[in-house]
Amino acid sequence: MTNIHDIAKKSGYSAATVSRVLNNRKHVSTKARTVIEAVIREMDYAPNEIARDLSSGKSGRIGVILPHVAHPFFSQLLNGIISSAFSTPYQIVVLPSEYDRERELEYLEQLKRRAFDGIIFTSHGISLSELSRFVKYGPIVCCEDPGKAQVPAVYARRDMGYREAFFWLKAQGVLRPAFLFSRPYEKSATTRLTLDTYREIFGQMPPEHRVASQITTYEDGYRQTDNWLKSQAGRPDYDAVFSNGDTVAAGVLAAYQKWQLPPPLIIGQENELAGQLLGIPTIDHHLDKIGALAFRSVSENKPGAQVSLDSRFVLR
Amino acid sequence: MTNIHDIAKKSGYSAATVSRVLNNRKHVSTKARTVIEAVIREMDYAPNEIARDLSSGKSGRIGVILPHVAHPFFSQLLNGIISSAFSTPYQIVVLPSEYDRERELEYLEQLKRRAFDGIIFTSHGISLSELSRFVKYGPIVCCEDPGKAQVPAVYARRDMGYREAFFWLKAQGVLRPAFLFSRPYEKSATTRLTLDTYREIFGQMPPEHRVASQITTYEDGYRQTDNWLKSQAGRPDYDAVFSNGDTVAAGVLAAYQKWQLPPPLIIGQENELAGQLLGIPTIDHHLDKIGALAFRSVSENKPGAQVSLDSRFVLR
DNA sequence: TTGAAAGCGATACCAT
DNA sequence: ATGGTATCGCTTTCAA
Numbered sequence: 001m002t003n004i005h006d007i008a009k010k011s012g013y014s015a016a017t018v019s020r021v022l023n024n025r026k027h028v029s030t031k032a033r034t035v036i037e038a039v040i041r042e043m044d045y046a047p048n049e050i051a052r053d054l055s056s057g058k059s060g061r062i063g064v065i066l067p068h069v070a071h072p073f074f075s076q077l078l079n080g081i082i083s084s085a086f087s088t089p090y091q092i093v094v095l096p097s098e099y100d101r102e103r104e105l106e107y108l109e110q111l112k113r114r115a116f117d118g119i120i121f122t123s124h125g126i127s128l129s130e131l132s133r134f135v136k137y138g139p140i141v142c143c144e145d146p147g148k149a150q151v152p153a154v155y156a157r158r159d160m161g162y163r164e165a166f167f168w169l170k171a172q173g174v175l176r177p178a179f180l181f182s183r184p185y186e187k188s189a190t191t192r193l194t195l196d197t198y199r200e201i202f203g204q205m206p207p208e209h210r211v212a213s214q215i216t217t218y219e220d221g222y223r224q225t226d227n228w229l230k231s232q233a234g235r236p237d238y239d240a241v242f243s244n245g246d247t248v249a250a251g252v253l254a255a256y257q258k259w260q261l262p263p264p265l266i267i268g269q270e271n272e273l274a275g276q277l278l279g280i281p282t283i284d285h286h287l288d289k290i291g292a293l294a295f296r297s298v299s300e301n302k303p304g305a306q307v308s309l310d311s312r313f314v315l316r
Numbered sequence: 317m318t319n320i321h322d323i324a325k326k327s328g329y330s331a332a333t334v335s336r337v338l339n340n341r342k343h344v345s346t347k348a349r350t351v352i353e354a355v356i357r358e359m360d361y362a363p364n365e366i367a368r369d370l371s372s373g374k375s376g377r378i379g380v381i382l383p384h385v386a387h388p389f390f391s392q393l394l395n396g397i398i399s400s401a402f403s404t405p406y407q408i409v410v411l412p413s414e415y416d417r418e419r420e421l422e423y424l425e426q427l428k429r430r431a432f433d434g435i436i437f438t439s440h441g442i443s444l445s446e447l448s449r450f451v452k453y454g455p456i457v458c459c460e461d462p463g464k465a466q467v468p469a470v471y472a473r474r475d476m477g478y479r480e481a482f483f484w485l486k487a488q489g490v491l492r493p494a495f496l497f498s499r500p501y502e503k504s505a506t507t508r509l510t511l512d513t514y515r516e517i518f519g520q521m522p523p524e525h526r527v528a529s530q531i532t533t534y535e536d537g538y539r540q541t542d543n544w545l546k547s548q549a550g551r552p553d554y555d556a557v558f559s560n561g562d563t564v565a566a567g568v569l570a571a572y573q574k575w576q577l578p579p580p581l582i583i584g585q586e587n588e589l590a591g592q593l594l595g596i597p598t599i600d601h602h603l604d605k606i607g608a609l610a611f612r613s614v615s616e617n618k619p620g621a622q623v624s625l626d627s628r629f630v631l632r
Numbered sequence: 633t634t635g636a637a638a639g640c641g642a643t644a645c646c647a648t
Numbered sequence: 649a650t651g652g653t654a655t656c657g658c659t660t661t662c663a664a
Contacts, residue, residue: 001430003641014651019643027649049431050370051641054656059366061409069398075391082385082410092410093377096402114317115365218589250593273534274589277566319657330635335659343633367657370640 002045011039022047062298063116065095065107067123071216072247072272073287077122077143080291090117090299099125099183112137118298122291139298143290144189146306154293154307158190161283161311162197165267168281168313169240170201172265178228178238179206180221180248184213194242210238218274221251229259240265246275246282253278271314285311318359327355338363378614379432381411381423383439387532388563388588389603393438393459396607406433406615415441415499428453434614438607455614459606460505462622470609470623474506477599477627478513481583484597484629485556486517488581494544494554495522496537496564500529510558526554534590537567545575556581562591562598569594587630601627 004022008015013032020028021036039045053059064081066074078094085092093116097103104126111119111134118139124131128149134140135151146153169177177198181191191213199205212224221243228236243249246268256263268275271284286309293307320338324331329348336344337352355361369375380397382390394410401408409432413419420442427435427450434455440447444465450456451467462469485493493514497507507529515521528540537559544552559565562584572579584591587600602625609623 001641004643005641008651015642016644016651016653017649020650023643029649032649046425046428048370048641049426049429050366050375051656052643054364054366054370054641054658055643057656069391069395075385078410079385082412086412094398094408094410096398109362110365112362113365218592247589250589254593273563273566274593276534277570277590277593317657320659321657324635331658332635332637332660333633336634339659345633348633364657367640368659370642370657371659373640 001048002043004045004047007036007039007043007045010043011036057114059115059117060089061091061093061116062295063093063095063107063111063119065097065104065119065121065124067097067099067125068216069094069096072245072270074122076270076287077291077294080288081120081295082291083288084292084295085299088299090295095119097125099123101125108134108137108140111140114138118301120294120298135304139301141294141297143294145193145308147189150304152297152302152304152306154290154297154305155309156285156287156290156311157308158193158283158285158311159197161269161285161313162194163201164313165242165281165283166198166201168315169242169265169267172240174240174265176210176238177206177240177242177265178210178236179212180215180224180241180243180252181211181213182216182244185211198242215244215248218247218251218254221248222255223251225252225255226258229255229261234259234261236264238264240267242267243269245269246272246278246280249280249282250274250278253280276316279316281313281315283311284314285309317364318361320361320363322359323352323355323361326359327352373430375431375433376405377407377409377432378611379409379411379423379427379435381413381420381435381437381440383413383415383441384532385410385412388561388586390438392586392603393607393610396604397436397611398607399604400608400611401615404615406611411435413441415439417441424450424453424456427456430454434617436610436614451620455617457610457613459610461509461624463505466620468613468618468620468622470606470613470621471625472601472603472606472627473624474509474599474601474627475513477585477601477629478510479517480629481558481597481599482514482517484631485558485581485583488556490556490581492526492554493522493556493558493581494526494552495528496531496540496557496559496568497527497529498532498560501527514558531560531564534563534567534570537564538571539567541568541571542574545571545577550575550577552580554580556583558583559585561585562588562594562596565596565598566590566594569596592632595632597629597631599627600630601625 004015004018007018021033082092095107121142128151132151141152145155185191241252249266249268252266253263266280268280268282271282275282320331320334323334334352337349398408411423437458444467448467457468461471501507557568565582565584568582569579582596584596584598587598591598
């Protein structure tokens with residue numbers, strides 16, 4: 001591979017002058033510029049980006065950790081991030097994690113190794129306290145409520161949306177909603193927040209048999225509902241379903257249609273197309289906006305900022 | 317920032333030995349290893365990834381050029397790519413293009429500059445002949461039918477699906493379908509292929525007023541259909557709609573529902589959830605599989621391979 | 633087993 | 649305006 005010294009030699013100038021030409025610096029004679037540019041073209045030379053990165057000490061890349069890409073929650077977030085990176089010199093590297101702690105630690109290690117100029121956690125398997133040990137290595141932001149943890153965050157005040165939704169459910173006379181979650185109570189702050197907010201308004205926790213986790217897709221929603229209907233012989237003991245996404249909610253609805261039963265009240269989340277199409281009320285967590293703000297936070301390296309947006313219940 | 321020489325000095329060994337320890341090489345005494353590892357921990361040292369890349373001459377990154385991320389076509393492709401990169405040492409960099417030729421050339425220039433070890437074009441604004449000038453700088457693969465062009469490709473034989481769909485339409489007695497496209501005939505090979513296949517089966521091109529382009533979203537589908545219904549006073553002169561995506565098709569359907577008119581036959585594409593929910597027949601282009609194969613193609617640097625998968629019409 | 637030194641390919645300071 | 653040289657931080661070869 002031809003490098004800057006080859007150009008220097010062939011043009012009769014030094015590498016320093018070639019570098020000046022490459023970067024459109026001042027203090028280069030017209031003649032030198034002309035000659036060097038000719039040689040560059042002739043040898044089809046392009047400066048090595050990695051060498052530049054090494055010299056500048058920055059990678060120009062921001063890593064985005066995603067548990068999975070298929071889920072609308074994460075793809076909406078990613079979307080917001082990519083859109084706002086578009087007009088900046090930063091590039092976005094997708095870092096799939098599957099919530100695996102080891103993976104996440106590897107990525108954080110790579111931040112320490114300066115492979116990234118910053119990292120965005122759209123969600124995390126490791127604890128926030130563990131995460132906070134890495135903030136000294138570069139800008140990190142997470143997209144969930146950090147609670148007391150000293151971690152920069154841009155997140156939705158989900159409880160605001162939950163509260164609105166639960167009040168609405170209550171007003172509709174609902175007494176025993178069922179819940180569909182991605183991850184169980186012990187593992188997920190979001191699950192805890194949902195149930196805690198529910199208890200605040202309904203005065204008690206739902207019984208275990210009305211709570212399912214590991215539900216992330218349309219199929220999951222369908223299957224879980226189908227199982228419930230099966231085991232309860234079409235006479236479910238719940239009178240509403242609170243799900244973790246519109247797509248999942250669509251699966252729930254589909255199961256009812258298959259059983260030819262009138263569906264109970266169903267609430268989705270994320271304001272997705274599926275929910276819109278089926279007229280399912282939803283909770284909008286403003287994911288694209290959060291993605292955009294998260295990107296800004298790391299790219300501008302705002303120190304320790306914690307920003308929140310209120311989620312909103314959307315009736316349709 | 318502490319570097320390998322700091323570790324060398326402090327440990328009393330040379331940088332070469334430290335490097336051996338870092339990379340788990342042989343020929344290092346247990347003592348040296350122990351001492352050096354202690355110093356590494358003590359100084360909280362991590363080797364600089366960019367310096368490694370420079371030394372190794374590879375970036376370990378593959379760029380994926382996407383016109384826009386929101387569109388299901390591209391996110392499905394991206395998904396397939398990311399999933400198959402998961403178990404490899406490669407990382408995926410998202411390169412948004414908005415079909416802008418200049419942008420795409422910049423990205424290709426970055427390949428030449430060794431910022432990427434390879435590039436995947438999910439679609440392209442520049443011509444394939446222009447693109448082919450860059451294949452010498454590293455593995456490039458595109459996800460559209462390259463025709464005669466000497467560009468590595470992994471793509472769907474879309475015409476297979478189109479043919480099945482058009483035969484079905486014909487069998488249903490359809491005479492004058494309308495078309496919704498992302499990009500106009502002149503700019504898009506896909507649009508041309510669709511209409512050429514149509515002509516092959518129906519014996520003629522559709523008149524211009526029954527063809528719309530710049531349609532990519534649910535809203536676009538809705539608006540275009542609404543306009544048609546408005547201008548034709550609810551008595552459209554077409555008897556089917558062939559759209560470029562299930563989501564768009566959903567918008568079409570919604571417009572009919574708003575007008576309280578029985579919808580004509582509608583065909584979507586990409587086998588998306590929206591189409592499944594609404595029972596809209598679709599054409600499956602196997603995007604996730606194509607993404608996976610495209611990734612394999614560049615990461616394994618298969619020279620000039622051209623692979624195709626047959627699209628399939630899916631009735632529901 | 634260990635280390636000195638030469639890459640890798642740029643940038644930037646300091647002379648001239 | 650130009651060039652020599654040090655620097656970024658690591659890997660690898662060759663000798664010892």
